Amino acid sequence: MQSKMKESDPILEVENLSASTDNLPILKGVSLTVYPGEIHAIMGRNGCGKSTLSKIIAGHPSYNITNGDIKFLGENINSLEPEERSQSGIFLGFQYPIEIPGVSNLEFLRVSTNARRKFLKKEELDTFDFEELVKEKLEIVKMDPAFLSRSVNQGFSGGEKKRNEILQMALLEPKIAILDETDSGLDIDALRIVASGIKKISNAQTAIILITHYQRLLDEIKPNYVHVMSDGQIIKTGESDLALELEEKGYEWTDNFVKET
Amino acid sequence: MEIIEKIKTNKSDDNLTEIQKICLHKLQSSPLPNPKSELWRLSNKSKLSTFLDFSVNEKDSKFDMPYPKNSQSTIRLIIGENYQIKLIEKNYSIQQLSEDELQKYIKEQISFFKQNENWSDLLNLSLSCKNNILGLKINGSKIPPIEIFSNASSNSLNAKTLVIFLEKNCDVELLQVNLGKENSSLSQSTFFCLKENSSVNHGVVSYGENRSNLLNSLNVIQQKNSSYNLGSLHFKFNYARFEISINQSAGNAKTHIKGMQITKKDEQISTYTKIEFNGPNGFLDQINKSLADDKSHAVFEGSILVPKVAQRTDASQLSRNLLLSNLAQIDTKPQLEIIADDVKCKHGATISQLNEEELFYMRTRGITLTEASKLQLSSYFQEIISFIPISKDKWDLLDKLLNEN
Numbered sequence: 001m002q003s004k005m006k007e008s009d010p011i012l013e014v015e016n017l018s019a020s021t022d023n024l025p026i027l028k029g030v031s032l033t034v035y036p037g038e039i040h041a042i043m044g045r046n047g048c049g050k051s052t053l054s055k056i057i058a059g060h061p062s063y064n065i066t067n068g069d070i071k072f073l074g075e076n077i078n079s080l081e082p083e084e085r086s087q088s089g090i091f092l093g094f095q096y097p098i099e100i101p102g103v104s105n106l107e108f109l110r111v112s113t114n115a116r117r118k119f120l121k122k123e124e125l126d127t128f129d130f131e132e133l134v135k136e137k138l139e140i141v142k143m144d145p146a147f148l149s150r151s152v153n154q155g156f157s158g159g160e161k162k163r164n165e166i167l168q169m170a171l172l173e174p175k176i177a178i179l180d181e182t183d184s185g186l187d188i189d190a191l192r193i194v195a196s197g198i199k200k201i202s203n204a205q206t207a208i209i210l211i212t213h214y215q216r217l218l219d220e221i222k223p224n225y226v227h228v229m230s231d232g233q234i235i236k237t238g239e240s241d242l243a244l245e246l247e248e249k250g251y252e253w254t255d256n257f258v259k260e261t
Numbered sequence: 262m263e264i265i266e267k268i269k270t271n272k273s274d275d276n277l278t279e280i281q282k283i284c285l286h287k288l289q290s291s292p293l294p295n296p297k298s299e300l301w302r303l304s305n306k307s308k309l310s311t312f313l314d315f316s317v318n319e320k321d322s323k324f325d326m327p328y329p330k331n332s333q334s335t336i337r338l339i340i341g342e343n344y345q346i347k348l349i350e351k352n353y354s355i356q357q358l359s360e361d362e363l364q365k366y367i368k369e370q371i372s373f374f375k376q377n378e379n380w381s382d383l384l385n386l387s388l389s390c391k392n393n394i395l396g397l398k399i400n401g402s403k404i405p406p407i408e409i410f411s412n413a414s415s416n417s418l419n420a421k422t423l424v425i426f427l428e429k430n431c432d433v434e435l436l437q438v439n440l441g442k443e444n445s446s447l448s449q450s451t452f453f454c455l456k457e458n459s460s461v462n463h464g465v466v467s468y469g470e471n472r473s474n475l476l477n478s479l480n481v482i483q484q485k486n487s488s489y490n491l492g493s494l495h496f497k498f499n500y501a502r503f504e505i506s507i508n509q510s511a512g513n514a515k516t517h518i519k520g521m522q523i524t525k526k527d528e529q530i531s532t533y534t535k536i537e538f539n540g541p542n543g544f545l546d547q548i549n550k551s552l553a554d555d556k557s558h559a560v561f562e563g564s565i566l567v568p569k570v571a572q573r574t575d576a577s578q579l580s581r582n583l584l585l586s587n588l589a590q591i592d593t594k595p596q597l598e599i600i601a602d603d604v605k606c607k608h609g610a611t612i613s614q615l616n617e618e619e620l621f622y623m624r625t626r627g628i629t630l631t632e633a634s635k636l637q638l639s640s641y642f643q644e645i646i647s648f649i650p651i652s653k654d655k656w657d658l659l660d661k662l663l664n665e666n
Contacts, residue, residue, distance in 0.1 A: 058625050062617070082624035091625075098622035102640020108626070111636075115627030151640070168626060 009074060010035050011176050011207045012057070012090075017068035018232075019056050026052045028232035029068065034176060037204040041218055041243060042211045044229035045251050050211045051095060053229070054178045058092035059085045073175065086112075087119035089175035091168070093182050095211075097161040100152040105164070108152045109134060113171045137170040141197040158185030166197045177202070178209040183217035195220030215247040228254050280367050284387040287376065294380040301377065303560050303592055305529045308500035312446045312474040318417030319390045324410065327440060334405040335651070340395045340421040341411075353401030353431075363396040363424060370452060370480065378535075381478040381504055385450035388420030395421075400428040406651045407433060412440040413447035413473065420448040427459040427487075436464040436651040441473030441498060450478045455487040455514075464649035465493040467501065475501040483507065483514040485540065491516075492648035495530050496523040505534040512540020512571060518547040521645040524557030524589070531560035536578075538571035545576040550645055552638070553582070553589035560592045567599040567606060574601060580610040583641060 012034040019027040027049050034040055042050050056063050057070055059082035070077050077085055100108070113133070114124040125133060138145060141163040153161050162182055169177050179198070183191055198221060202208055210217060218226075218240065226242040227234045235257040236242070246253070277285070293309075294301040321341050330337060336355065338346065348355040358366075367386065374383060395409070413419040427433065441447050455461060467475055475498050483489055495501050507516055522530040536545055551559035559582065567574045580593040595608040615637055623633035 060621055081630070082621060083627050083629050086625050086627040094622065094625075098619050100619050100622070100637070100640065102643050103636050108623070108628075108636070111628055111632070112623075112626035115629075119627070172626070 008036050010071075011073060012209075013069075013071040014053075014057070015069045015071070017053075017056070017070060018066045019052070019063045020066055021052075021063050025066070026063070026232055027056065030229075030232070030234055031068075032227065032234065034207045034209065036207055038225065039202075039208045039210065039221060039223045041223040041226045041240075042209060042229055042234075043213065043226060043243060043246055044254075048229045049232040050229050051180050052232075054092055054180045054209070054211055057085075057178060058082055058090060083115070086172070086174075087115050089116075089173075091172055091174035091177040093162075093165040093169060093177060093179035095181040095184060097153045097156075097165055099154045099156075101154050103152050104148075105150055105152045106131075106134070106148040109148070109168065109171055112168065116172045134167075134171065137167055140170050140200050141166045142193050143167055159187065159190040162186055162190070162194055163197075166194055166201070170197065170201050173201075174206065176207045176209065178211070180211045181213065182210070183212055183214060191216065192220060215243055218243050228257070230254055230257070278391060280364065280371070280386050281389075283368070283371055284383045287371070287374065287383050288380075288387060291376055294377050298377045300533060300562070301380075303558075303562075304502065304531065305500060305558070308474070308529055311472075312476065312500055313418070315416060315418040315444070315446050317388055318414055318419050319393065321412060321414055321419065324412055326410075327438065330408075332406070336405050336407045337410070338395065338407070339410045339412075340423060341393045341419075346397065350401075353399070353404040355400075355404070355407070356398050358396030358398055358424060358426065362398075363394065366396075366424060366426075366452070366454070367422075379478075381448070381476045381502065382450045382480070384476065385420050385422055385448040385478065388418070388448060389422040389450075390420075393419070393421050394424070396424040396426075398426045398428065399431055399433055402430070402432055404431070404433045407435045408438065408651060409435065410438050410440065411447060411449050413442055413445035413475075415442040416444050418446040418448065421450075423449075423451045425451070425453050427453070427455045427461055429456045429458055431456070431459045432461075434462045434464075434650040436466065436649070439465070439467035439475060439477060441467075441469030441475055443470040444472045445469075446474040446476075448476045451480065453479070453481040453489075455481065455483045455489055457484045458486045459484075460488040460490075462490045462650040463492070464651060465491065465495075465503075466649060467493075467495045467498070467503070469498040469501070472499045473497075474499055475503075477502065478504045479506070481505075481507045483509045483516065485511040485513040488515045489517070490648070490650075491518045491520070492645060492650065493518075493520040493532075494523075494645060494649060495521075495532070497525075497528070498530055499528055501528075501530040503530075503532045505532070506537075507535070508537045508539060509543045509571075510539050512538060512574075513542045514540075515544045516547075517648075518545075518549070519645045519648040520548075521550040521552070521642065522559055522561075523552045524559045525554045527556045529558040529560070531562075533561075534563040534578075535566070536564070536576070537566045537568075538574045538576070539568065540570060541572045541574070543571055543574045543576070545574075545578070547576075547578045548644070549578075549580050550641065551580075551582045551591055551593070552585065552641070553591050554585040556586070556588045558590045558592075561594070561610075562592075563595045563608075565595075565597045565599075565606065565608070567597070567601050567604055569600045571601045572603045574604045574606065576604070576606045578608040582610070582612040584612055584614055
């Protein structure tokens with residue numbers, strides 16, 4: 001699949017990536033290539049390294065890359081700070097979005113949007129212009145403007161936090177968005193709104209990596225590729241029907257692949 | 262003994278006021294606090310000694326206001342400036358206490374003083390000359406905000422004393438600003454008496470320059486149905502102690518305290534609070550925050566005393582601390598002493614560092630580590646700063662703090 005001829009250069013290339021935290025190996029040689037317009041899904045048991053992979057791509061300082069490379073738009077980003085990766089167009093949607101008491105959500109969104117705009121050499125927005133922009137983006141996730149005046153994610157329900165993540169994605173307009181279990185904690189209606197938001201934001205020049213346990217998100221956003229992770233490795237890659245097979249047979253089915261690996 | 266000699270060599274016995282004589286007499290037997298006592302064991306001895314090193318100065322050099330006066334209606338007073346205060350308006354009056362009233366009140370306070378517990382006040386009243394004691398009687402309503410400044414000049418030890426009587430049914434906002442010039446020591450003692458049904462929003466902001474020191478003592482007596490709100494901030498002192506003593510003399514009173522101290526380099530700033538409930542239905546909500554960086558040391562010790570007479574007291578004391586460096590030190594000890602059996606009291610303390618996951622979250626949104634740390638600190642400071650009256654709108658304390666931290 002990954003060797004298929006592509007018309008453009010990849011957005012993200014993860015090459016034989018191994019990483020550890022506190023000398024404990026977590027990733028053991030992950031390779032993944034993502035081209036513009038593609039949607040990839042990564043599935044796997046709890047603790048198999050899915051979230052760690054997303055955090056390492058985003059630059060979490062607690063993990064050490066022990067081998068391999070992460071390339072974004074052709075450039076090695078192994079040593080870039082998390083903010084530099086974000087500004088250049090990598091977005092990580094958190095499984096558990098962090099609450100930041102005392103920091104206004106509106107101001108937080110404005111500062112981060114301007115950091116990205118500055119990188120793109122676009123004019124930074126003052127409070128008034130930003131409010132116009134954010135109102136427009138709120139529509140995408142059908143979010144109540146009242147959440148803008150609260151502290152970041154504080155007092156938000158699980159669903160509201162996830163909408164706030166997608167709102168940030170809409171404002172930052174990333175080249176690649178890695179969405180870590182964005183579907184967890186969402187009821188059916190909220191899942192549809194969030195999925196519809198993700199689809200509206202993405203386009204042929206951008207890419208998405210969905211980390212999920214469930215088929216229900218993939219029913220809304222159909223992936224081009226599905227990867228199954230186990231013990232820090234991608235043990236199988238297939239097309240969207242692989243997720244359906246996984247849903248039907250469970251992760252025990254993948255244990256045979258581990259043995260083969 | 263040196264400090265006693267220093268005061269005495271400065272002027273003859275004839276020039277000392279009666280209060281000075283009483284306090285000097287009390288200090289004579291043990292001129293320094295007992296370093297082994299609970300209230301002084303964590304105090305840096307060499308820094309306290311530095312505090313006392315400067316020669317006593319009773320006259321100030323020209324005082325520079327730290328920020329402009331925004332509203333014409335605000336009343337500004339500087340302790341040590343020799344002027345008569347008599348403001349009598351339709352709704353309120355602010356008048357200077359007479360010599361007799363001042364003497365009587367201070368003498369009464371001194372009679373309760375204990376050598377270790379009130380050493381800072383004894384020192385202050387030994388040093389404060391008549392000109393440096395400001396006594397005010399505030400009465401009425403719709404009183405304009407009041408700002409009171411105290412300062413210490415470079416290379417000297419200045420002592421300033423403030424006595425305020427808040428009359429019945431009176432309601433006021435008062436900001437006290439204590440400033441230490443480079444290489445200086447300021448001894449500031451404040452005595453606040455809140456009569457029945459009175460209410461005050463009291464702010465205390467103290468900050469120094471390079472190598473300045475501060476002993477700041479605040480004594481509050483609350484009569485019944487009074488409400489006392491204190492927002493305080495101490496930063497940038499080589500050595501500073503803020504001692505708060507609040508006595509709800511007949512219960513049925515409310516006290517809210519939100520205080521913060523910030524230490525950097527090798528500074529030491531301590532806050533000691535003693536809240537005493539001497540009647541039923543008292544209320545206290547207190548939070549003290551410390552932020553320690555570099556090799557500095559922050560101390561908080563708080564005690565709440567609830568004797569048998571103080572039934573149905575509702576008191577809460579929380580100490581929250583942020584340690585920004587591996588070499589910095591924070592000591593915190595909130596304590597309760599409860600005899601009454603029908604009370605609701607709680608206390609707690611936390612010490613943490615900047616939240617790594619919050620920082621990472623902000624950084625994944627393109628915000629630099631420095632900016633993310635500032636945002637986090639600003640939210641930490643905001644709770645306290647927003648509680649300080651008057652200053653919050655026109656004196657951008659937050660900016661000052663963030664730019665210096």
